[in-house]
Amino acid sequence: MSFFKKLKDKFVNNEETEQVSDKYKDGLTKTRSSFSSKINDLVAKYRKVDEDFFEDLEEILISADVGVSTVMDLIDELKLEVKRQNIKETTQVKEVISEKLVEIYYGDDDEAVEELNLQKDQLSVILFVGVNGVGKTTTIGKLAYKLKEEGKKVVLAAGDTFRAGAIEQLEVWGERAGVDVIKHSAGSDPAAVIFDGIKAAQSRKADVLLCDTAGRLQNKVNLMNELTKVKRVIEKEIPGAPHEVLLVLDATTGQNAMSQAKTFSAATDVSGIVLTKLDGTAKGGIVLAIRNELEIPVKFVGLGEKITDLQSFDAQAFVFGLFADMLEDDDQPAK
Amino acid sequence: MAFEGLADRLQSTIQKIKGKGKVTEQDVKEMTREVRLALLEADVNFKVVKDFIKRIKERAIDQEVMESLTPGQQVIKVVKEELTTLMGGEQSKIAVADRSPTVIMMVGLQGAGKTTTTGKLANLLRKKFNRSPLLVAADVYRPAAINQLQTLGKQLDMPVFSLGTEANPVDIANQAIEQAKNNHNDYVIIDTAGRLHVDNDLMAELQQIKADVKPDEIFLVVDAMTGQDAVNVAESFNEQLDITGVVLTKLDGDTRGGAALSIKAVTDKPIKFAGMGEKLDELEAFHPERMASRILGMGDVLSLIEKAQDNVDEKKAKELEEKMRSASFTFDDFLDQMAQVRSMGPMEDLLGMLPGANKMKGLKNVQFDEKQISHVEAIIQSMTKKERQDPNLMNASRKKRIAKGSGRSVSEVNRLLKQFEEMKKMMKQMTNMQKGKKGKKGKGMNFPFM
Ligand SMILES: Nc1nc2c(ncn2[C@@H]2O[C@H](COP(=O)(O)OP(=O)(O)O)[C@@H](O)[C@H]2O)c(=O)[nH]1
Ligand SMILES: [Mg+2]
Numbered sequence: 001m002s003f004f005k006k007l008k009d010k011f012v013n014n015e016e017t018e019q020v021s022d023k024y025k026d027g028l029t030k031t032r033s034s035f036s037s038k039i040n041d042l043v044a045k046y047r048k049v050d051e052d053f054f055e056d057l058e059e060i061l062i063s064a065d066v067g068v069s070t071v072m073d074l075i076d077e078l079k080l081e082v083k084r085q086n087i088k089e090t091t092q093v094k095e096v097i098s099e100k101l102v103e104i105y106y107g108d109d110d111e112a113v114e115e116l117n118l119q120k121d122q123l124s125v126i127l128f129v130g131v132n133g134v135g136k137t138t139t140i141g142k143l144a145y146k147l148k149e150e151g152k153k154v155v156l157a158a159g160d161t162f163r164a165g166a167i168e169q170l171e172v173w174g175e176r177a178g179v180d181v182i183k184h185s186a187g188s189d190p191a192a193v194i195f196d197g198i199k200a201a202q203s204r205k206a207d208v209l210l211c212d213t214a215g216r217l218q219n220k221v222n223l224m225n226e227l228t229k230v231k232r233v234i235e236k237e238i239p240g241a242p243h244e245v246l247l248v249l250d251a252t253t254g255q256n257a258m259s260q261a262k263t264f265s266a267a268t269d270v271s272g273i274v275l276t277k278l279d280g281t282a283k284g285g286i287v288l289a290i291r292n293e294l295e296i297p298v299k300f301v302g303l304g305e306k307i308t309d310l311q312s313f314d315a316q317a318f319v320f321g322l323f324a325d326m327l328e329d330d331d332q333p334a335k
Numbered sequence: 336m337a338f339e340g341l342a343d344r345l346q347s348t349i350q351k352i353k354g355k356g357k358v359t360e361q362d363v364k365e366m367t368r369e370v371r372l373a374l375l376e377a378d379v380n381f382k383v384v385k386d387f388i389k390r391i392k393e394r395a396i397d398q399e400v401m402e403s404l405t406p407g408q409q410v411i412k413v414v415k416e417e418l419t420t421l422m423g424g425e426q427s428k429i430a431v432a433d434r435s436p437t438v439i440m441m442v443g444l445q446g447a448g449k450t451t452t453t454g455k456l457a458n459l460l461r462k463k464f465n466r467s468p469l470l471v472a473a474d475v476y477r478p479a480a481i482n483q484l485q486t487l488g489k490q491l492d493m494p495v496f497s498l499g500t501e502a503n504p505v506d507i508a509n510q511a512i513e514q515a516k517n518n519h520n521d522y523v524i525i526d527t528a529g530r531l532h533v534d535n536d537l538m539a540e541l542q543q544i545k546a547d548v549k550p551d552e553i554f555l556v557v558d559a560m561t562g563q564d565a566v567n568v569a570e571s572f573n574e575q576l577d578i579t580g581v582v583l584t585k586l587d588g589d590t591r592g593g594a595a596l597s598i599k600a601v602t603d604k605p606i607k608f609a610g611m612g613e614k615l616d617e618l619e620a621f622h623p624e625r626m627a628s629r630i631l632g633m634g635d636v637l638s639l640i641e642k643a644q645d646n647v648d649e650k651k652a653k654e655l656e657e658k659m660r661s662a663s664f665t666f667d668d669f670l671d672q673m674a675q676v677r678s679m680g681p682m683e684d685l686l687g688m689l690p691g692a693n694k695m696k697g698l699k700n701v702q703f704d705e706k707q708i709s710h711v712e713a714i715i716q717s718m719t720k721k722e723r724q725d726p727n728l729m730n731a732s733r734k735k736r737i738a739k740g741s742g743r744s745v746s747e748v749n750r751l752l753k754q755f756e757e758m759k760k761m762m763k764q765m766t767n768m769q770k771g772k773k774g775k776k777g778k779g780m781n782f783p784f785m
Contacts (some may be wrong), residue, residue, distance in 0.1 A: 008450070252562065
């Protein structure tokens with residue numbers, strides 16, 4: 001079965017997944033339409049798969065922030081594939097492109113890596129890290145709501161004691177989601193807040209503790225050391241914790257996201273990524289490279305500022321979202 | 336430090352062509368290919384890169400250049416000129432309205448740093464221009480955004496205008512102007528909520544505020560780490576609001592900062608300020624031409640001098656310059672200087688401004704953190720007076736004693752001694768270099784470690 005057909009079967013003939021992919025399609029409308037219409041334009045523009053075609057394709061991928069070296073590798077592979085399958089028509093190459101994108105993303109891994117690692121009978125601790133303004137606090141609010149909807153008892157720890165108004169911001173999200181927030185006063189030691197958060201979550205028999213931290217640029221050694229210390233406090237209190245360290249990345253960020261992923265991983269052993277602000281026009285293509293090079297999977301995507309605007313990541317749905325226009329076009333060639 | 340990665344790549348590309356007595360078309364092609372990669376890796380928008388490369392090629396593959404006596408140098412000159420054009424020319428000033436108050440609107444995407452920048456800008460206006468700004472909390476959407484601005488207002492001891500989260504941002508802005516007039520605030524800075532450039536409703540709200548308050552400046556606040564999307568964002572905000580300038584934030588990170596070039600290219604609006612840290616005094620005027628020379632490895636000596644002049648005791652500095660030239664700089668001087676240098680800002684930033692410093696072995700990737708600096712202080716304080724004057728006295732038992740006295744390890748002591756020697760060498764080199772260049776004792780070079 002062709003790859004497109006497989007994708008389509010997965011999302012079109014299945015009610016449950018259709019809902020998921022609809023959300024993706026809504027949230028990603030701008031992203032998707034700009035990206036896939038570009039590819040469609042490209043396909044329409046070129047009859048033959050030639051050097052010019054690949055050059056234009058390269059630019060489309062670069063403009064999605066995939067990163068120039070990843071793009072060049074991808075183009076090389078595409079060229080090989082086109083030769084191998086003896087593809088001459090540009091319409092056929094669309095399929096190979098999306099297939100390669102998913103392939104780059106997954107590598108040899110199975111797809112279960114997207115799931116959140118939650119403990120069955122004990123407290124799960126999730127630590128959020130990232131640079132300033134990427135959406136850590138907002139994501140915590142959204143995830144708290146999501147987990148609570150799934151029937152879990154959730155507690156938040158206000159570990160950003162630095163930025164003005166950060167504690168109050170988390171409190172508002174706590175109220176919105178209907179979960180408790182453990183806090184100290186502004187300027188206090190973040191490790192101490194997290195410590196108290198663990199104690200409180202344990203005594204309240206919570207299932208999940210979500211820990212906020214202050215945003216920090218990854219080249220600030222002191223601040224990164226502080227983060228390592230916070231993580232160590234968690235490790236000491238609960239062996240095996242934190243069960244997830246989620247790095248929040250802003251989809252608008254360019255190649256610096258790779259440096260963020262590397263440095264935050266070195267400091268806190270990041271286990272997953274939340275890619276926020278995909279409701280804008282940025283495409284966050286750098287996660288392909290990050291996944292490829294550092295093997296850190298994206299676990300969630302942020303598609304807006306509402307409490308419900310958090311979706312589990314599914315690379316196939318993601319690519320489906322990008323290529324949905326084409327799939328539909330394929331069905332109705334007359335249109 | 337921002338731009339560093341781009342600087343490294345461009346400089347090594349340039350080195351290759353610099354000394355060439357004969358430059359072929361192939362050489363230029365190869366160079367432009369590398370420049371293209373360097374710019375793309377730095378997040379400069381691909382369209383901007385394409386135009387840039389085209390212009391360089393046209394100008395470089397030109398008979399006059401190719402046949403000149405120093406074609407390599409000529410090609411570099413072309414790159415330099417084009418890069419400076421791309422970054423924008425002169426540094427531009429902040430507006431002053433004929434009739435007080437001057438109104439500034441801060442706009443941009445979510446999380447770009449508008450609120451913090453509002454506080455920093457107010458601080459700068461008061462400190463440098465003796466103004467008394469009113470801050471306006473017009474972000475009624477993001478939870479605790481008002482609270483954040485109020486906290487900054489408290490830290491700065493400055494008034495913040497707010498009508499809570501239920502009021503309409505347009506009303507807030509209008510009423511704020513009235514209050515500013517009544518209370519004689521000569522600047523009004525309106526902090527608006529972050530929004531997507533494609534969010535039509537919220538963009539219309541900004542247009543309404545603009546129509547009502549007729550701002551003298553509309554600053555688009557952009558995260559320096561922004562990727563290819565920077566052009567869409569900047570173009571769209573500019574089309575809808577006709578912005579007057581850009582503030583780049585988070586330039587204290589390690590981003591290659593290509594967004595700066597993209598934005599300038601698509602909007603042709605000046606980058607006026609750069610955010611260099613989270614503290615309220617960490618906003619700096621942006622000097623495009625200095626930044627361009629920094630990227631090309633010519634250093635940003637001017638900024639360094641300004642920093643030094645802001646922070647340093649002139650007379651003492653002159654004494655030191657002499658000491659350094661004659662290499663009689665001691666650990667005591669070092670200790671003394673460290674205090675002064677620390678008041679100038681992070682060491683990495685200062686080093687980034689030195690011509691060629693990022694190529695200097697041993698200085699590359701040196702991380703300075705506060706703890707380390709206090710360790711260094713402890714080590715020096717554990718030295719005897721004689722040892723501080725003459726590091727050559729140092730032997731194994733002295734080092735051991737110093738290590739013990741300072742609570743550090745012998746290898747740390749060794750490392751400091753080595754760094755000290757390297758630093759001395761560098762200083763000597765720098766002072767002489769500068770001397771040669773200017774032909775006389777450069778007055779501007781009176782800063783502590785030169
Ligand atoms: N459009 C959009 N905005 C978001 C998203 N996630 C967060 N934001 C906004 O980004 C800004 C910064 O978020 P915040 O949670 O304070 O970031 P933090 O500094 O990392 O905690 C806020 O204005 C949020 O409303 C998203 O998925 N889409
Ligand atoms: Mg936060």
